[in-house]
Amino acid sequence: MGDFPGARLAVMCYGAVTTLAGVSFCLMRYYTFYAGRLVDERIDRRLLKLAMIRSVINPVLHSIAVLLAFVDTRLSIALYIILPLMFFVPSKLERYGYPEGLR
Numbered sequence: 178m179g180d181f182p183g184a185r186l187a188v189m190c191y192g193a194v195t196t197l198a199g200v201s202f203c204l205m206r207y208y209t210f211y212a213g214r215l216v217d218e219r220i221d222r223r224l225l226k227l228a229m230i231r232s233v234i235n236p237v238l239h240s241i242a243v244l245l246a247f248v249d250t251r252l253s254i255a256l257y258i259i260l261p262l263m264f265f266v267p268s269k270l271e272r273y274g275y276p277e278g279l280r
Contacts, residue, residue, distance in 0.1 A: 188250045191257065192243035199236030206232050224270040231268055235260065 181187050209215045210225045242256040 182254055183250055185246050185250055188246045188253045189243050192239050192246065192253060195257070196236045196239040196243065199232070199239055203229075203232045203236060220270070224268075228268055228270040235264070 206229060210229060216225065238256065238260055242253040242260075245252040245256065
């Protein structure tokens with residue numbers, strides 16, 4: 178994609194890979210939070226739910242970027258650039274979610 182930003186197939190393949198990586202992370206987080214119950218019970222469940230929602234937003238927006246490649250690859254690339262910026266800001270779970278003694 179780097180040398181050929183206008184190549185629709187390259188832009189779409191990049192989005193497909195990042196979408197699948199996001200889905201994989203969502204499944205891992207779901208297992209950790211709910212199925213395996215691997216988080217400390219003292220952590221507020223609302224924070225876990227918000228973290229899960231934030232995780233799901235990632236592959237959804239990457240999927241939208243893949244579809245935007247049919248319209249204009251520059252729109253997809255712009256979304257690919259914006260998406261990581263959303264995750265530079267720590268979530269509430271990452272900032273406040275650990276009870277005293279777990280930090």
